[in-house]
Amino acid sequence: MRLVRLIANLGYGSRKEVAMMFREGRITDAAGDVLYADDKRGHADIRIDGEPLDAPASLHLMLHKPVGVTCSTKDAGRIVHDLLPARFRLRNPALSTVGRLDRDTSGLLLLTDDGALLHRIISPKSRISKVYEAVLAEDLRGDEVTVFASGELMLEAEKTPLLPATLEVLGARHARLTLHEGRYHQVRRMFAALGNHVVSLHRASVGGLALGDLAAGEWRVLEARDLEAIFASGDSA
Template identity: 70%
Template structure:
């Protein structure tokens, strides 16, 4: 792919804009040598305004989603895309969230521009585990773990039972729940079904991938090794 098209597809501007950037000498190699539009240069050797070029297509990002942000592109309030550089909104192919976290749920959120990878992660057949930690309004009764693991639990207005889920009690009103599906507001509805209310909810892992030291609102691109960890078993302390 020619450099002008490559850089334009990454959201740095239209092809006309990028051509102007070349003429202005803003596209360089790591040593500061000006590049030209017809140069053949490895992706990792391209700099734009002295900054490394964004990763190519096939990108997977992890974000520590803060409370109050939604996963919609059109919500009039704060959206998760506002936390990324503006050019990430216009990458081609487009960057999308891998599943969603609602406004009142924080924690691990993935983004990708790879449709096949997105489908592989969210497909029920993949059984990718999602791990949540919840604080509750009332003490746990003691029978929730058996019920959640039974594979027979039904949610209101649904006709199919939930897949077995693993509940770990962290404190009388704190629990960690591992799911392999992602129904609408599932964690909140599961606790509501046993007479409890979720006060705070955070996703702490997807497969074997955790947030590490990302602060709320921070994000980073994942390496190929880290992407593979998404399909590993959870490893949350």
């Protein structure tokens, strides 16, 4: 692959813009020697303004999504891509969220440009756990643990009952819920089915990958061990 195409596919600019970067001497090798568009170099040996290139496909990220930010690329307000380097929007293949967290939910969000991995993570067959912490408008009534674990709870407009879920009571209006599926607004709808309302919702982990000390709005690239951790609590497909 020509260097211009390689760098453009990583989102650093159009092919025309990348060609201009070559002419300006901004693209060098690891030793600092200026590269030209027809040179042949490995990905790891290329620098732009002295910085290594972003990872080639596949790129996997974890992001601490704050409240007020949406996962849609078409939303008029703040979107998750606003929290990432601008060039990430231009990568080819595209960087997509693995499932979604709604605007009012914070916590761990995964992004990848690997379609096969994305579908493996969200597939019901993988049974990957997702742990949420919820603050509620009303006190827990006492039977939530049993009802959520029963595998018999039906949500409005659904035709199949929910899979068993584990609820840990943290306080009168504070609970930790572990799911093995991902239906639309599932946590909020589960508590609504029992007459309660979720005031705030936070996703703490996906599989064996926890958010850790990543601050709201921060992100990092996932390493191989992180990808392995995602499937640690599920039956990988």
